[in-house]
Amino acid sequence: MGTGHAHALYVHEHSPIHHLPPQVKIAGAVAFIFSVAITPREAMWAFAIYAVAIAALVRISKVGFGFLLTRLIGVLPFIAFAFLIPFIASGEQVDVLGISVSRDGLWASWNIIAKATIGASTSIVLAGTTEVPDLLAGMNRLRVPTLFTSIAGFMIRYLGLIVDEIGRMRTAMTSRGYDPRWLWQAKPIAASAGAMFIRSYERGERVHDAMVARGYQGEMPELRRRDPSVQEWLTAAALPALGITVMVIAMVAT
Amino acid sequence: MHAPDGFLNAGTAVATGAVSVGTIGVALRQTREVLKEKQIPLAGIAAAFIFAAQMFNFPVAAGTTGHLLGGALAAILLGPHMGSIVVTIVVVVQALVFADGGLSALGYNVLNMAIVPAYGGYALYRLFRRVVPKTGGGVVTATGLAALGSVVLSAMAFSIQWLFGATAPVSFAEVFTAMVGVHFLIGIGEGVISAMAVGAVLASRADLVYGASDLDRAQLADSRKVPIRTFAIVGLLAALFFGAVVSQFAVDNPDGLERVAIDTGFVESEEDHALGNSIFADYATEGLENESLSLAIAGISGTLITLAVGWGIFAAVRERKPKQPASV
Amino acid sequence: MNLALEVRDLEFSYPDGRQALGGVDLAIETGTRVAVLGPNGAGKTTLALHLNGILRGSGVVTVGGLELNDDNLNEIRRRVGIVFQDANDQLFMPTVGEDVAFGPANLGLRGAELEARVEAALGEVDATELAQRPPHHLSGGEKRSAAIATALAMEPQILVLDEPTSGLDPLGRRELVQTLQGLDLTLLVITHDLPFALELCQRSIIVDRGTVVAEGPTAEILANDALLQQHRLEMPFGFNGSALGDRSTGS
Incomplete structure (x- = not known):
């Protein structure tokens, strides 16, 4: 890692x-x-x-x-x-x-x-x-679209969480003796990446719910201008x- | 893979920058309405996933490891527009926040790491989907082949940029053979891991795989392979065939551009009798016994990439029916 | 009777056909604290998401006399604050202060007014010092407080909390009880933590398989072993639920 x-x-x-x-x-x-x-x-x-x-x-x-x-x-x-x-x-x-x-x-x-x-x-x-x-x-102030910077903001906020989660999955695999050395042994890793994608997606949906609950209507407020x-x-x-x-x-x- | 400032000349940096900004601009406009609402946090967290996936080491051979590039994977999971936007954001943030890759190199880095693999990879995916059965297994196989192809396309794109913007006396032919050869091998890992990851998502939340939205539940449930192992072996043979041409490149730890950069060091260069060609960097056409052959290769590769990326964008625009997955 | 919240005949099925709510009826008096108990998968969270229109089923949801419809979604969302189970889902901005400001900024507040609102909300949960901190490095208890503040900043009439004690250590749990007791609001607390419900909430309802199956004073509900067992609920080891029958919680 x-x-x-x-x-x-x-x-x-x-x-x-x-x-x-x-x-x-x-x-x-x-x-x-x-x-x-x-x-x-x-x-x-x-x-x-x-x-x-x-x-x-x-x-x-x-x-x-x-x-x-x-x-x-x-x-x-x-x-x-x-x-x-x-x-x-x-x-x-x-x-x-x-x-x-x-x-x-x-x-x-x-x-x-x-x-x-x-x-x-x-x-x-x-x-x-x-x-x-x-x-x-x-x-943003340099005319990069808000869409782009908003997505980047969420990415940075949740990157640490995802990396930690992947780390825990790896620890769980290692603790059960998984020590892959060849590409064809990589299936559990790829499967955990798939699982990670699903979890990320579901988190995205929950975050969206939490935003909507506080009046989000598609525009991020500009709080740092x-x-x-x-x-x-x-x-x-x-x-x-x-x-x-x-x-x-x-x-x-x- | 993140080239630093000054790796290609300034003109190439600006030209690729213009192409990248234009393409991502189109992608943003195309996805705006869909993205406005739900998809902003979704796209952001998906971007975090791709970012994390690039840090995710997988075994390659005898304990050496590689990592995912994720362009084709992102396009197949999220759709080509969103996929390329997301990977672009990853590359830009890596440069701006982590000083990984030069700021003046962003034009070609975004083109090679996000736009070409995402759109090109998606076009290949659609192409392969035509020849595999309409089943979950077919989706997995097409993903693997597309991911492999996307990495090779990306290597070709870099080589072509070298033709225009070389800053060192290493010829196009050398860069091309080394880049494409090594990326064939890297692509096998990319293909296998991407295919298995998509397979895992299909197994539990098939509705989240953009590239499989044309299949119904029964078709998806049919995961009979189209065996991945066969695919891996075919890929390996193809790579070996290419490898015969570039046999001097070791397989030990293929880590993209860096590896090529080092390997290229062992390529013997020919005598120089540069033909001095105005639009191409002198270096890139220098020392070629047969310059026209090189230019032909470059031309064919360029056409291939343009077709693939163009078709990827076209397919994305045509397919774009905001598909709203079940909300939970 | 002054109702803060009224739900009538609320039904909801997921797009895949699974029914989550099968006709929920609910009436909550202003100023009370009500626990929503029930096993996993009973539909508690789904119910919560209907209370401010994130999910829309058939049936009627009325908040403070205002019946939820397409035109008043924003006002309903202001009136009903939801604190989600995973605080990480709720804290998505770079700092806690910006997270707390997110809601009121969406309501159009700016400048000094916005700052005052943020200050007040953080003050209510005793977390003013968290304003500049990024959420990633907060402790579980701090995250929970910050998440509550983000909802309070909307100045809601009802606060809905989904499993607020999950992931808290005993002291964090104690502080949470005190914070929530100090709020002058109608509370709806979804929880598995029966002692927590007993301590905080005058009344409880049990939801199972998408309907309300029992309702009453918390002590009475928790004293009914048979009822609890039937719905996969249980007082923790060492607690004597049936002895609660004659104890009354403060109102």
Whole structure:
């Protein structure tokens, strides 16, 4: 059973970034990540500036460097892939520590590692400074349909319960000596997934009843709406403004 | 499977993003009236189920484990529109809340993990349903085959995106063979588990299986197989056949994209004499002895995916009679 | 006699043909606390879902003189609060405070008025400090209190509770009794927990196979061993039900 997933990344702290309205943070993070993604890989100095910006962000937001590093594990498989590229790639070969590798492959490797790490770090700071319901409310304010964010809200609310329940089913199976090693022994697991689906569905019906009992008529009340001030938009715009400026200069320079 | 930022180039990220937003927009509009009322909490908790199912490890071989991707399963249980919406929400929340998968990579991640497997998987399901008996056993078999196919479609979709948006000197042909080969194997697990899960739901609450709503009670009760084991063996043979082409890829712990990414590392690349093709990423067409063959493969795969997804959407729109299951 | 709730000849069958209610008649006086007893599958929860029109059978449901129909569903739902058996079904919002606000927000309340309503409802169950907490991490007793507050926030006339003691530890159960005794409301309590019914409710009814089979003061009902046995009910070990015959519960 995987774990990491069921726990949101939120770090309970009070920082200027925590207090920004969620929609400006989401918009800022996405714009910044895109400008990083567009930045030409040859402009190493640009990535150095991005890294400094991220470090400042981590500092101001108080999410902590240790937290950032442990959460970056998610991108490791891709970084592993990136490290292999220089060895398999074609093109002009150069010697690094006595090993012949592809120059172009080295660049490709650097490109994926740099962009994936900066992108993931930005996401981690965003998720680390914004509570999940606020993230959803922020998406809402950015014109993501309510239908979409409402469903996401219910998903997050009930995910923990379902994961716990699956854990209990697994414990019950293990306690009766079930230790499958091959795919054809997986039937009890699949059957429990089926049972889990039925239970989830029935819970959905009961939750709906509980909502209707309190006057629900198809529209979720918007209880977390917060309209940002111009000042807050400007604060949040600092990061993407930096990103876009650096990216443009890098594009022109290379 | 959750690609990070910068894995494909920015143009591809934006283009796939537009396709994803458009498709999910259609799905949301199509389901709006039904969703408005009862289905919002239902869809949310079903999404939690799919999310949890992706964390759910099952044994593959000799103690190694895999996990479900769930796109086809969601579409068959909930209907293709709702299935793709639900899986999309899972992917978006994974990126936004859990920093799993890049925010700028959401376009292709949603396309490959939600839209293609859900709509494509549902189209395959309808296709297979035509050749299997109209029974509960038929539903189970078609689910298994569709789930297998959905994973392969998804791998093809990624390969095609690589053709346009490659960021590393690994050719389309290499990515395609590795992705599709490994996903054939992953698909067997996906197919078997999805089929058995749907079988379990059919056995106690057949009314909850969207893909079986055309069958009556007597037909559903007939769960004579169309043996799952035969299906598994056929699937395995097909995979082995493909595996012969890509025999260098180990079976040990196939975990999707990551695995391919690593395995690809052992593919020997040809000499480079890139033909320099404007709309395709240089990398993807680089080092091919026969570029036109690659492009033909890409074209055929692209057509297949488009047809499958398009048919899935079409089938969904045509079938959409808000089927209200018995309320309890 | 001032009736808070009146049910006449209520029948309901599920779409698969199973009959759940076979002509229920019920009259509950304003301000009383009534226990609804009965074995599993007797139709108790189904009955509760009819009281504010979540399920609609044939027959008449009248709440505080207002007969339930398609046009007054919202007003009926405001008048009848239901506390569901699994508090997790009732607490679906990110925090307890938002959950309590859900109902009154649906009634159109906003801003300070809404906040005051939430504050008051949480205060009634002594749970003001839970407002900011996410429901996932609450204890069983806290979840139950929060769930009751979500219903109270609608300012109902009748509160219907479905198995409120399930999953509570003894102390939680004690606190629940005190909370419910402190409410100035008509209560309908569906329960298997006979001592709980005895302690809280002046009157009891027994529902079995979709109809009301007995009705009377709780002590009298629980003293009737034969009646209890006939409907798969039993006082817990160590309790002498028949000795209750001459004891009267407060009214």
